[in-house]
Amino acid sequence: MPRTLLERSDAVHALAGVFRRRGYESSSLSVIQQEAGIGRGSLYHFFPDGKTDMARAVLDQVSDWFEDEVFAPLRSATDAADAVSAMTKAVSDYFVSRENVCLFAAMTLGEEKETFAGEVKTYFADWVEALAVLLHRGGLDLEDAHENALDAVAVIQGGLIITRAYADETTFLGVMERVERRLLSQLS
Amino acid sequence: MPRTLLERSDAVHALAGVFRRRGYESSSLSVIQQEAGIGRGSLYHFFPDGKTDMARAVLDQVSDWFEDEVFAPLRSATDAADAVSAMTKAVSDYFVSRENVCLFAAMTLGEEKETFAGEVKTYFADWVEALAVLLHRGGLDLEDAHENALDAVAVIQGGLIITRAYADETTFLGVMERVERRLLSQLS
DNA sequence: ATTAGGCTGTACCGAATAGTACAAGTTGTA
DNA sequence: TACAACTTGTACTATTCGGTACAGCCTAAT
Numbered sequence: 001m002p003r004t005l006l007e008r009s010d011a012v013h014a015l016a017g018v019f020r021r022r023g024y025e026s027s028s029l030s031v032i033q034q035e036a037g038i039g040r041g042s043l044y045h046f047f048p049d050g051k052t053d054m055a056r057a058v059l060d061q062v063s064d065w066f067e068d069e070v071f072a073p074l075r076s077a078t079d080a081a082d083a084v085s086a087m088t089k090a091v092s093d094y095f096v097s098r099e100n101v102c103l104f105a106a107m108t109l110g111e112e113k114e115t116f117a118g119e120v121k122t123y124f125a126d127w128v129e130a131l132a133v134l135l136h137r138g139g140l141d142l143e144d145a146h147e148n149a150l151d152a153v154a155v156i157q158g159g160l161i162i163t164r165a166y167a168d169e170t171t172f173l174g175v176m177e178r179v180e181r182r183l184l185s186q187l188s
Numbered sequence: 189m190p191r192t193l194l195e196r197s198d199a200v201h202a203l204a205g206v207f208r209r210r211g212y213e214s215s216s217l218s219v220i221q222q223e224a225g226i227g228r229g230s231l232y233h234f235f236p237d238g239k240t241d242m243a244r245a246v247l248d249q250v251s252d253w254f255e256d257e258v259f260a261p262l263r264s265a266t267d268a269a270d271a272v273s274a275m276t277k278a279v280s281d282y283f284v285s286r287e288n289v290c291l292f293a294a295m296t297l298g299e300e301k302e303t304f305a306g307e308v309k310t311y312f313a314d315w316v317e318a319l320a321v322l323l324h325r326g327g328l329d330l331e332d333a334h335e336n337a338l339d340a341v342a343v344i345q346g347g348l349i350i351t352r353a354y355a356d357e358t359t360f361l362g363v364m365e366r367v368e369r370r371l372l373s374q375l376s
Numbered sequence: 377a378t379t380a381g382g383c384t385g386t387a388c389c390g391a392a393t394a395g396t397a398c399a400a401g402t403t404g405t406a
Numbered sequence: 407t408a409c410a411a412c413t414t415g416t417a418c419t420a421t422t423c424g425g426t427a428c429a430g431c432c433t434a435a436t
Contacts (some may be wrong), residue, residue: 150363
């Protein structure tokens, strides 16, 4: 019986790839162990509650990444324009390297939607709120800040959908460029 | 053996509801026959190729609706502003009455994505193109028209995602209002 | 060197899966 | 009334599903 030096976080990373590529429902245990290269024994060792546990771990990891790399910088920024540029850059790089899939968005459909409703809501609410706070500090009144933040997140998410439909990455890059430009033009 | 007066189009309508509520992958045949109230025999009578056939029929129906109620009016409009308002109204009413789910967007994820890639691409491309042509006739240069059309469709799709995440319909209505206002402000 | 405990492959379970076959029912037409 | 065509419930298939059990391996610490 071979042994691969495997940490839980490596497993989570591999699982994220599978879920991103095939979606949650279409990722059967057999597919998962094959594509992730992790045996069923290990899977249930790391994730005792099965598929749900695996998905939750993946979502948690994504959530942590966004918190550290996107939301927190937005909240603690001193220069609003720089923060906007940093956000669009980070988000752009992230989704390009993640096959233009947002796992949280994927969880708003299908059987799993109730299971992860809380986490999903928090993810989007945190993003919108952090961006809204920044825009408010950048000069917009509170309502405008909230509306523009929500529209920015929405156009990014919709951009991912259309990009996948077109199977053309430049579509997403174009959307991101214009989001940045639009947000910057609203500041000060 | 009871007989329900059932037309194929009624079946398609019922299937659309099931797919919208549960997604394609999570809609098993047992679930479908139960929720749609159509027996397995009838299902395979109307859709000989099974689930794929059912989904294709549903997508076709949605596609036809958008072609007639959204894309064609956009293309043949005489007044650009009126056309924008008509589009946002139609789209808004459509998705509100369809649980804020766009089936074409749902088909950009999961196992089924390759199966319906052609139809999905056509749907989004037609929408963006029809809106771009209108904006162009409304005074925008071609590139701006395309970019703004794509962003408008994207923000609508992203709005649907966030609305489902928030489980709050007014979010979507707000997005739609602002899309309309933004498009109108670009005309003439 | 031994041992304890974290990993992992394999065989297995009952349940559910998509799809098939077909007899029996229902309808419109004559 | 009789008949053909269309519709549909039911029973069935082989396969796959998520999950469990557990023996055996491997590594780190003593």
